[in-house]
Amino acid sequence: MEIKNMFAKPIDRDLQGVIKVGDIENENIRQELEEYVVTKELQKHFADFFAAYKKGINGTTPKMGVWISGFFGSGKSHLLKIFSYLLDNTEVGGKRAIDYFIDDHKIEDPMVLADMKLAAETPTDVVLFNIDSKSDSNGKKDKDAIVNVFLKVFNEMQGFCGTIPYVADLERNLAEKGRYDEFKQKFAAVSGEAWDDARHEFDFVQDDIVDVLVDMGVMSEESVRNWCEKATQPYRISIEEFAGRVKKYIDEKGHNHHVVFLVDEVGQYIGDDRNLMLNLQTVTEDLGSACNGKAWVIVTSQQDIDSIIKVKGNDFSKIQGRFDTRLSLSSANVDAVIKKRILEKNDTAAQTLRLLYGQEETTIKNKIVFTDSVERKLYTGKDDFAAVYPFIPYQFNLLGSVLTAIRTHGASGKHLSEGERSMLAMFKESAVAYMHEQQGTIIPFYAFYTPMENFLDHSHRSVIIKAYENDYINPDHKTGDVFAINVLKTLFLIKYVQDMTPNVDNITTLMMDNLGEDRITLKEKVEEALKVLIRQMLVQKNGESYVFLTNEEQEINREIESEDIDNADVIHKISEMVFEDIFTDKKYRYPKFNGRYTFSFNQTVDEYPYKVTKGNDIGIHILTPASDITDDAMLASLSIAQPDVLIALPNDRAFMDEIQTYLKIEKFLRRNTTASMVQYESIKEGKRLEMRERYDNARLFLMENLKNATIYINGSPADIKAKDVNVRIQDALHHLVDKVYNKLYYIDTPFDESSIRKLFAQNGQTALNLDQTRQANQLALDDVLAYIQMNSQAHLKTSLKSVKDRFMKAPYGFVEDDVEYLVAQLFRQGDISFTVNGAPVSLMNKTKDEIISYITKRQFVEKLMMERKIRISSKDKNTCKDIMRELLQITPATDDEDELMQHTRNGFQKLLSQLEKVQVYYENNDAYPGKTVIGQGIRLLQDILATRSTKEFYKEIVDAKDDLLDFAEDYEPIQGFFQGEQKQIFDNALKSMKIYDDSKNYIVNIVNHELEDTVKEIKRILYEDNPYRDIPRLPELLNTFGALYTAVLDEQEKPVRDSIYSSRQRVMDVLREKSYQEEKKDSYTHQFDDLLRRVDRCNNVSTLRSFADQADALKIRLLNEMDAKDNKLAREQAERDRKNPPGQSGTKETTPKVTPPIKKTKNVTIKAMTGTASWRLESPQDVDAYIDALRKKLLSELDKDTIINVEF
Helix, strand or coil: CEEHHHCCCCCCCCCCCCCCCCCCCCHHHHHHHCCCCCCCHHHHHHHHHHHHHHHHHHHHCCCEEEEEEEECCCCCCHHHHHHHHHHHHCEEEEEEHHHHHCCCCCCCCHHHHHHHHHHHHHEEEEEEEEHHHHCCCCCCCHHHCCHHHHHHHHHHHEEEECCHHHHHHHHHHHHHHHHHHCCCCCCCCHHHHCHHHHHHHHHHHHHHHHHHHHCHHHHHHHHHHHHHHCCCCCCCCHHHHHHHHHHHHHHHHCCCCCEEEECCCCHHHCCCCCHHHHHHHHHHHHHHHHHHHHHHEEECCCCCHHHHHHHHCCHHHHHHHHHCCEEEECHHHHHHHHHCCCECCCCHHHHHHHHHHHHHHHHHHCCCCCCCCCCCCCCCCCCHHHHHHHCCCCCHHHHHHHHHHHHHHCCCCCCCCCCCHHHHHHHHHHHHCCCCCECECCCHHHHHHHHHHECCCCCHHHHHHHHHHHHCCCCCCCCCCHHHHHHHHHHHHHCCCCCCCCCCCHHCCCCCEECCCCCCHHHHHHHHHHHHHCCCCEEEEECEEEEEEEHHHHHHHHHHHCCCCCHHHHHHHHHHHHHHCCCCCCCCEEEEHHHHEEEEEEEEECCCCCCCCCCCCEEEEEEECCCCCCCHHHHHHHHHCCCCCEECCCCCCCHHHHHCCCCHHHHHHHCCCCCCCCCCHHHHHHHHHHHHHHHHHHHHHHHHHCCEEEECCCCEEEECCCCHHHHHHHHHHHHHHHHHCHHHHHHHCCHHHHHHHHHHHHHCCEECCCCCCEEEHHHHHHHHHHHHHHHCCCCCCHHHHHHHHHHCCCCCCCCCHHHHHHHHHHHHHCEEEEEECEEEECCCCCHHHHHHHHHHHHCCCEEEEECCCCCHHHHHHHHHHHHHHHCCCCCCCCCCCHHHHHHHHHHHHHHHHHHHHHHHHHHHHHCCCCCHHHHHHHHHHHHHHHHCCHHHHHHHHHHCHHHHHHHHHHHHHHHHHHHHCHHHHHHHHHHHHHHHHHHHHHHCCCCCCCEEEEEHHHHHHHHHCCCCCHHHHHHHHHHHHHHHHHHHHHHHHHHHHHHHHHHHHHHHHHHCCCHHHHHHHHHHHHHHHHHHHHHHCCCHHHHHHHHHHHHHHHHHHHHHHHHHHHHHHHHHHHHHHCCCCCCCCCCCCCCCCCCCCCCCEEEEHHHHCCCCCCCCCCCCHHHHHHHHHHHHHHHHHHHCCCEEEEEE
């Protein structure tokens, strides 16, 4: 039986299974409605939609959005059109759309049918459009906002201009005024063409529009011109304003009028543009709010709304609420439609096929198999076989995936995206191609290539075309069925399908075209065809997969193959794969003490270190087939020379070839030389995918090699049974650690910082090992102490860092906690001493916490120095005690050298502070005794305190013993001087002697031997180096001095008082003659009384004698003051006389009185005139000489109008 005779309806009939939004031919619509299959899935979708739609008819609803989703070719555009026919109540072929559903009993539920009738009877304007076609944008980057497209189709629905919104606004305005038809008639009369045809060419008909509108009296010419200019500018409308227009339209229509926007492929239009998604949300939201369920938005998308919102990211919760009705079309729905419309069999054929399946069931199941992990639909039984034949169930889902993938990668223009290639059409045309074949034939997957060929882009089709022209692929120059080309078509179809692995077994299944065909033979033919295709560079092998290559990909492959990759780059990638992907541990955790010990290891492949330098004690060294080291002897020798786990891989380069190809692709993509290719971006993405596949293949092959590798440790192959790669390497590292860190067992008890704190709290009590039989970690303590002692013998101090560096590396491998505890234990045992920044550290000068910080804190690891502690002799310690006793009056009870040293240092520091305070006294007064002794003592103590180590300290103490004891003896009386009364007595004596020294020149004429002897004795005591024994005599001597000096003072006081009285009397005598006597009297008297009071308080002859001179000076100053005032008064009187001359008015003029000049007085002392304090006269000539000199001086002072007043 031929296949064509099996179908209930002719397979080659004209079938309108290709649904395209925008198709409005009546015959097409009739066939669509007549043959539309309402599957079980669609029954529910119809129920959900019309139930939701009914709410807007009977009342209001905010949920006025419908989201129809489904994969490409699933029939969502068809469903959208069916909804439009039903809502529009379309009449075709003498029947309404709803009648086709009623007559053919397409809807099972009468309630659903009732809802559909209600919707059909409700007046509705249906606006059906493909948004990508209606958008005026030319590409992805400049897509119109959703609202602009909605406005365009809404205007068109009303008969207004869709392309120029300003023109539509004019038309709407005229229509509202009832003058739109008038305008169209007048325009046609003026321009000679219909308005509907001319309005799209607005720029060419502007003048006609102006003439008509002015003639109609609608606007002035100026207004029309302004409007025309505005109409050429970009049009802006808010979404709120658009929703208002829709509401106004609905309200004007009345009678529960509805408007439904049916938008095809909105998901593809929005793409990844968040702004467009936000725009759709706002349009839907505002239409819902404004129209309350009278305006609906029904959209289709390949993705469901939740998936799109999740990808877009922003808050799109509102759009979810509006699109409450969500209809998802599954592949099962497509299967059902195809089975019903084109694959339905007649009874004879159905029975025959059921019998055939019964006979061949096992053979069919064995031949149609897939070897990847994806489960694919196969025949479930004889009924399924009869329903699907000559196709295979897996082809439904797989073809859907192919169409979706090709739509992204291989469709030309918008044809495919607009639904011109549906699943229904693909199956129908493929069946027609095989309709003359006999029973048993099954349609191979490559048969689907022909129905879609014309809609593929050139880069894909040309490969197939050139394959037909290739003599190696098509030696007989056939134009149709060529096996290798059929394989190539199959590879093209599944090229972009992610879940289909294009290996030989799967390709063989896809190529199966007859149930009787031998699968093994077919597989061999497929393998031979693949080899030919690979040689001709039309197909590429990636591991076990085979990939179809476009022209661009072929060119790129040639470029990739020509890339030069250095062997070092391959080795580096192998290193990266091993150490970053397969064995990712960066340290080996040794199992002792619960993994306390971790060891970093070098990473090397073929002598090339990976990332880090070879600074670790151990390593992993992998030798690839590219290595020159191959024989066992060389491997053994290398594993002895280097403390590494040496892993020699088998001689299988497959993984290296994969990595080399991976690197070539990577280098090519980095160079980016073919950016001009049309589909370069998609090819690049494909190559990135191939890189990942190459990487995965290489990793798989390398893992196998590592499982079978030979591992050498310390000169011999290691006996490692494990096959898991990570376990093998871990076991090998364990063996290596045991060899390299052969003194790690010295640590028999683990300690940490808390153990160190406990050690100091227990005053250094020795810790025992875990079995309590001996001191913990004794062997380790011995080695650390020996290392420090070795450095000390070489006169070197050992830093904590150097100890860690030594004992944390081979052959020890201790951790930091181990080393820190060992050092702390040796310190507490007194075996080593510490210094930090050169200063000794002990429990005498630092707290326990400070010392623990020095040991454990990282900032001190280079500052903490240690050395073998040197024991101090008892003799030196006793010397130190003797000095402490003599100098500080302290007798230390300890014999511990550190404690004794610290006691001594503390005492010396305290004493030094005292001496420095005493030294301040000498800075203020260097007459105090003991200055030299104090300076020597300060220098002595400073030298001792400057020592750093215990050894240096005691040596300095012993060397300075005599000096220290001498200082102790000399310092005692000095200390008594400054701390007792002696300093005060000494200060009084110094003060008295200063008074005497200041006054002695004034008492030369006084002979007082007792006073002079007293002064001499006091000064003798003051100037002694050691006056301490004589200072007790000073109080008596000072009393004697005081009495004698007071007598002299009293004797000198009388002439001074007389001088003050004389000066005061002179001033007062002159003042009594003045008119201002009362004004000045008290002031002048007070100034002289102040001098007298100071005389009363004076205890110094020198100061006392100066008061006489002060009285003379005061007298002259006050006399000058009075003279100045007299002169001032005289000038003032003269000015008054000048202004008011004497004489009477009307009498003869009198001679003006001449005002005598005012004389000024100059007050001088006789001493100032003689220029000396005394005259020495020995002869009359001396008298004449002095008198003559005085006369000349007086005459020089005697100016015109000047009175000289000489005071004696």
